[in-house]
Amino acid sequence: MSGLWRGYRLAAGGFFAVKAAALLVNALTFPRLRPRPTPAGPRVSLLVPARNEVHNLPHTLPGLLAQGAHEVLVLDDGSSDGTAPVARRLGARVVSGQPLPAGWHGKPWACQQLARAASGDVLIFTDADVFWQPGALGAVLHELARSRADLLSVYPRQLNVTPGERLLTPLVDDVLLTLLPAPLLRFPHPSAAAANGQLMAFRREAYERVGGHALVRAELLEDVAFAGRLKARGGRLALALGQRCVGVRMYRSYPESVAGFGKNAAAVHGRSRTLLLLSAAWHLAAYTLPWLLPARRWRGLTALRAAGLLERALVNRLTGRRTPADLAEGFLGPVTPLLALPVYLRALRRRVSWKGREYPP
Template sequence: MSPPATALWWLVTLFLGVQLAVLLINAATFPVLAPAEPVRRRRVSLLVPARNEAATLPETLPGLLAQGAAEVIVLDDNSTDDTLRVLQGFAAEHPQLRVLRGEPLPAGWGGKNWACYQLAGAASGELVVFTDADVFWERGALGALLAFAERHDAVYASVWPRQRTHTLFERLTVPLIDLILLGYLPYPAVRRTRDAAFSAGNGQCMLWTRSAYLQVGGHRAFRDEVLEDVRMGQRAKGKGLKVALALGGELLSTRMYRSAEETVAGFSKNIVAAHGGRPQLVASLLLNTLAYTLAWPLSLWHPLWLVPAAMGAFQRALTCFKTRRSPLEAFLQPLMAFPLWRVGWRALLSRTYTWKGRTYGGAS
């Protein structure tokens, strides 16, 4: 290979090699929720922000109500569909369910952040658990979460549910969440260092003691953040609070998006913020395209490119194995660049994003 081609090969191989090393560590150490009973009995509030979730709540709310929490509070965030009617129907049959009607969104707040802030104010539990309306809680999931937090002596714990994907576009894009988590965040560093960079959060499931939630400033301190869950987890670590992260395994799962358009809209709303800016996003798109997609045709030109190509496929297989998905999805990894560029292009072209019928300013 020419010197420029050799330099690119080394760049891609090192990029994949570092991720693969972290992934191998996490395959052995990253916790997965498992059935268990907590030792301490504590009052728990399950808190759910809901905006235009009339189609989803009948599928997920029964599982939440079966967890045995002292209260389940769902806030209807000014939905334009039948969310409120669906919630009122459930509340008539389940006394532990409280339905709140959200206040109008103030200037300078993100919709979900505002909804969660209101929910926290209404909760009476010693522990508050924020979860999304599209998360499926299997029987015993809350007990497993509480036992996990106790075992790690954590005042903040966050869980990444197993991703349910039904369409090809979902399978190509949504599992990237797991690949990023397991390929970039070594769990031993989460547990053994005080560096805030070695922490994260997932708004689909966040458990806080009330005192820890107030100590990081609650959602008010992150009112306009599109990655508020990640920033809250990092601040908790930075303040010296004990943090624990886990995968949902068979107990927590979610189907985040139900169409290609919804998937693109969902990912494009925070992909710029996640990369720290547009130039960084462009660099990431180019590097990922070279590593996961172009490495395969380049191997026809020079066989050394089979090394990064195979590393990328193995990465996907190992991630799927850890997250209880089919390792056969590794065969989809070379196609990843196509939906990724669709998401990235949308984010790069727009200075705003629209989500759940609301428009916000985008990251620069």
């Protein structure tokens, strides 16, 4: 038993040490956006794929329209809730989406149509639930120029409001900042890639050179797939944190978070059921198990417990989420693997549903 415990302690301790090292590197090197005036050039198209987004657009579209871009296009992807008239009334140009062709998933097809309709030299795809603050477009264009990237993807700051949406949604930042040290993006191998479909800014020439979103036409995790495939074709990738410039309210409740993450979890794990099960088991062992064992009997438990509690609080601080409620999310560490179990169960299904459409996982 002592040998088994020693092996577990070394594995869990090593796991947290690697994640802490990645977080420290990212704290020192990960680019953060700062508000800047929108420059006179280049011509920029802000592109919003929208399917039943009438609850989001009145809150997010005015900020997007105020950025000073050459054009703002909203693609109405077969909405049934009045998305198109709301977008028109607010001042955006609305593109009516065409039926989904065979072999395509919904979002890549919507983005492909937006790119065809756009006239800008820079194409910026942004989701309908993303909030653009004053100076955000200038910040994105500055970072795109500074990094000399063909694709700059921004991770907006999470704007969680209700307790339910705080349970799982912030894990997007945790995965990025504790598992992908920013300097790895400089390596040419396509596996050293990440992206966030909530905001992806392309140089048009690079986007068209790889065929646009046709490159990922049948991908549920189309953002990460696009980043890797662009990189494999010689494209340059950059990432940044949205900070005060760009925010997002992804999901409004715990069930919405489960549905959203369950849609992508299989792709994140290489569509391997074995990896999904191993991932669920390991996170239970690393974060939850230390709180189920008596600390007096098992040496090293206090350090494992502390690591699990501190991780999310430190990630939140790095992303600019520094209110007491944001930092208190760290106390969710021990129960997060339990809360994530429905996500894994959903990912194990043969098909997943999203926005009224069904896809293979």
